[in-house]
Amino acid sequence: MAKYPKIPEATIRRLSNYLKCLEDLEAKGEKVASSSHLATICNVNAAQVRKDFAYFGEFGIRGMGYNIKELKDHIKEILGINREWRIAVIGIGNMGSALLVYKDFLKQNYRIVAAFDIDPSKVIGHISERMGRPVEILHIDRLKEVIEARKIEIGIITTPPQEAQKVADLLVEANIRGILNFSPAPIRTPEPVKSMNLFFTAALDNLVYHLTNN
Amino acid sequence: MAKYPKIPEATIRRLSNYLKCLEDLEAKGEKVASSSHLATICNVNAAQVRKDFAYFGEFGIRGMGYNIKELKDHIKEILGINREWRIAVIGIGNMGSALLVYKDFLKQNYRIVAAFDIDPSKVIGHISERMGRPVEILHIDRLKEVIEARKIEIGIITTPPQEAQKVADLLVEANIRGILNFSPAPIRTPEPVKSMNLFFTAALDNLVYHLTNN
Numbered sequence: 461m462a463k464y465p466k467i468p469e470a471t472i473r474r475l476s477n478y479l480k481c482l483e484d485l486e487a488k489g490e491k492v493a494s495s496s497h498l499a500t501i502c503n504v505n506a507a508q509v510r511k512d513f514a515y516f517g518e519f520g521i522r523g524m525g526y527n528i529k530e531l532k533d534h535i536k537e538i539l540g541i542n543r544e545w546r547i548a549v550i551g552i553g554n555m556g557s558a559l560l561v562y563k564d565f566l567k568q569n570y571r572i573v574a575a576f577d578i579d580p581s582k583v584i585g586h587i588s589e590r591m592g593r594p595v596e597i598l599h600i601d602r603l604k605e606v607i608e609a610r611k612i613e614i615g616i617i618t619t620p621p622q623e624a625q626k627v628a629d630l631l632v633e634a635n636i637r638g639i640l641n642f643s644p645a646p647i648r649t650p651e652p653v654k655s656m657n658l659f660f661t662a663a664l665d666n667l668v669y670h671l672t673n674n
Numbered sequence: 675m676a677k678y679p680k681i682p683e684a685t686i687r688r689l690s691n692y693l694k695c696l697e698d699l700e701a702k703g704e705k706v707a708s709s710s711h712l713a714t715i716c717n718v719n720a721a722q723v724r725k726d727f728a729y730f731g732e733f734g735i736r737g738m739g740y741n742i743k744e745l746k747d748h749i750k751e752i753l754g755i756n757r758e759w760r761i762a763v764i765g766i767g768n769m770g771s772a773l774l775v776y777k778d779f780l781k782q783n784y785r786i787v788a789a790f791d792i793d794p795s796k797v798i799g800h801i802s803e804r805m806g807r808p809v810e811i812l813h814i815d816r817l818k819e820v821i822e823a824r825k826i827e828i829g830i831i832t833t834p835p836q837e838a839q840k841v842a843d844l845l846v847e848a849n850i851r852g853i854l855n856f857s858p859a860p861i862r863t864p865e866p867v868k869s870m871n872l873f874f875t876a877a878l879d880n881l882v883y884h885l886t887n888n
Binding site: 468469470472473475476477479480481484503538539540541545547553554555557558559561562563564565567568570613614621637638640644646648652654656658659660661662663664665666667668669670671672673674 | 682683684686687689690691693694695698717752753754755759761767768769771772773775776777778779781782784827828835851852854858860862866868870872873874875876877878879880881882883884885886887888
């Protein structure tokens, strides 16, 4: 695939947001969007939209707006989501269960192909009762075997915080490429494994900053 | 409180991360941290740490490192989390239930004081069975009354996507100040209400970008 220059984190985040907005427009039957229209629905300014897209050369035709389908494909290629990514979720409590049925994953080529828990017998009833058991829940002991067999590249950790690093270590042993950690305990992984912590307090901190300072 | 210059979004996000790292250090009994130590455990570089703190004048004493307690207090003041924020969660399915017991909220002065659902009788059993019902779950019809009575400033939406904007409109009517939306449908709110969408696909997009391009 094409390689792009080093892009600021904030731009990467916005690309993902533009993609989401473009999908909403497409769902409404739209074919073309101007940068100012896209800016309005994505809640950024039009100059920012044009600046973000300028990292990747010329998108669209000046004065004509962007072809929504082409722009979506282009953003997907840049982000690397123009192919399927196979995912395992580890820890099937409330948060893990919520992810197993999160509607937007499939739309975006994110496919959860395995779910693990320390006590699958306990959670299976819970899952199947509430939403028809979308994936089989396996014992954590089978993590390495299943991750390799099912060619899983991404692990999502939704265990209690005290288990998060242990699970991360198991995932690294199983040759995972990336980890998204939803538990409130930060995890660390050795190169080249890429891990990200998603703390809900951080999202609230950001909101509160704007409530306090704007 | 003190006012600070306009700070880049990425810095605000990192401040929240530094705070989390400082809390982990404090829990281990540490009193002082150098910028390079903080950088290592927060997974950024030391120059970035110093640059981020420079937005707020001088922190710490050169060569002596930062006093962890003072630094924490300073960051909390900047972010506006040096006081309690009262929160309502709307939509008590798996995701809402996960937030009701999310361990880090209380540590950070985020207090969930109300939970709402369209069918509280259905969810109460689920919640109380699994975690002892930490807050009473009320019918959504009581939203406005309870938000005003309990002085709630932030609403967290964890409903199915097709309900998200309707709930956001109700929250705006109830004079909420800020909304964090966890449903995959983007919401919009009129000024001065501040709303943020937290899409899990965006977190995966970011991870995948780094797996693809690094």
